[in-house]
Amino acid sequence: MNDRLSLDAENLHAGYCMEDIVKAVSCSFAEGTFAGIIGPNGSGKTTLLKAFSRVIPSSGILELNGKAVTGYSPAELGMALGFVPQDEGRPFSYTVLQVVLMARYARTSRFAALAPDDYTRCHVVLEETGIAHLSDRSIRTLSGGEWQRVLIARALAQDTQVLLLDEPTSHLDLSHQSDILSLMRSLAASGSTIIGVFHDLNLAAHYCDRLIMMQNGQIVADGTPALVLTHEKIREVYGADVVTSFHPATGRTFLMPLSTPPGAIAPDKTQNVLVISGGGSGTDLLHFLSRRGYYLKAGILATTDTDYLTVKALQIPCVEVLPFSEIPAHSLAEFRDLLARADRIILAVHPVGTGNLPVLLALREADPSRVILHLPEGRDFVSFDYAKGAAAAALTDLCAAGAQCTASFNGILGLLDIAPHERAQPPV
């Protein structure tokens, strides 16, 4: 990777009408970077971007390709730095090609015509951004997403080292988002310096090598997505709770907002409920019960399990084990202890193989009258059995011994409301 700096800001202050919106920002961007600026509304992201492009006056040091930005003439700046705005007024019916050709104005004398090369370059970027078919259309007839791609194409046609993007994909659909951002990533890979403002943190995490998180006009975190997008940082800056994880398909940092922040509802039920789940079978149930104020515990979960993420996000105590290994004796003992102390035990039925069969066998030893089985509608025990019948047999046995079985969450609530000793004993 090249170490030459494309953009270097030190102690940068910028804003409108005497009031600083960006305060004392220092950051630099090397060639070949794709950086994302993130932060809540009003944190100064766009202002910082516009200070970089010199349309908002700033104080402090700002260098572009090793030279002070103030030393650039307007035309030189137009050849060194491109900018994609969030949106732009369209008062006149220019054709798409006419708008993209404006990118070449900085390179053309006002007394000369645009060169054939300028047209060639513009046709190339129209192809790259997937709008070649629109080149003769009036810009006033374009959809928001098509217009956004025109703005991106125009910035690309400026052929600049630095490209600044202000929410470049806010109007784009899923496939165009990935097309455009992949294009940006490949530009960065070939040496361009791309800096974008993003609202969609997952998109930013997926495509950027580096994220800069802003709050109140200052940089509060700067680094790789995994480093910046932590649960704590996001709660601190956005005031929102998320689960951070790695996307299973891409391996990039990945966030999910939580509708109920952990700890927002204090457990107010006296019942102590142990939830046994796996592979995501307990995710919804844990949220459901947590929202209703049950005091929850969970076990036994491997640290790669989806339910493990839920348990961590909801801050539920849990017996945890390493993935793909035999359950150690001390974990099983700990689990047995939880079983013995739980007022109620809910098994969210999940696939059971020889690896996690010991959990089920330990449950079989517990008092069946305290056990509730949550079996999804239309499924039977056999369909979850990967232990050659042993799991299905244990579950059937459990039911016969008095465990209650229900398919709905409300059914579970109903059963939780009746204390085990009040319930009629099953006929022997």
Add this chain to the structure above:
Amino acid sequence: MTRTIPILVGLAVTAILTIVLCIFIGPAGFGIPSLGPGAADIVGGIRLPRVLAAFFVGGSLAVAGAAMQALFRNPMADPYILGTSSGGALGASLAIVFLGGFFVPVFAWIGAVLAILIVWSIAGRRGVISVETLLLTGIAVSFFFSALVSFLIAIAGQNVHQIIFWLMGGLWNVSPSDAILSACILVPAGALLFFMGRDLNALSLGEETAAHLGIDATRARWAVLGGCTILVASAVSIAGAIGFIGLITPHIVRILLGPDNRVVILASILVGGIILVISDTLARTFFSDLPVGIITAFIGAPFFIWLIYQRGDSR
């Protein structure tokens, strides 16, 4: 566009034909032979300067309108939007009321330029000027000057007629020197605006956009406003506040040739000139020299409405 050049050439030919034809039309009859003795005086001394002045004034107003619409990113803008016409009207009214009608063109010119200077300095007080601030200040200053003009009309007594005719705009008092003067202003100012055509294209998408595209937006704005001020002030001082040409001509041109301002600037000069020459010929030939502003508005307003409904989008 491949049809741009043929259309521009066609417009230039139409302009020349219109000028030539209209020189031979007038209340005294058609053509040179029918006029008999004194024909050379009528054609050369009266009609020629008047037709040429009409062409240059029409072209000046139309090209200023085109540039202002691009600069203000608003197809409803007209060349008088920064107070030129009300400033000119105030100057002219003052000359009519207090100087007995002498120096009306000079006072009108000074009034028009003064109005713009006042708008600039008020809008520019806080350093960075947005076009929105300019526009709003222009409207406010226009209203203020119009109030003063109304006051002068109220106290003008027997001069009321003269002020009102000035306000409607006409080319009665045009002298050969006026025709030369308006040409001497239109040619360089028109060339300036033509070479600012790309800047205007970029500016019409926003000042920040223009800056990002490598345009010196501030300098371009002052150059365009400066050029328009001189053009409009001269037109107003020669012919009064003729309406509608500056508003409508750029629309007609954009329908014919698209919105690229290099083309729009050139074509607006030609089309604006043609429209005013024809309107003025109608006025002096068939309506006993009615103020031409009445004709342009009378034909222009319905035509504009027709355009809006015909195109749905006349930008």
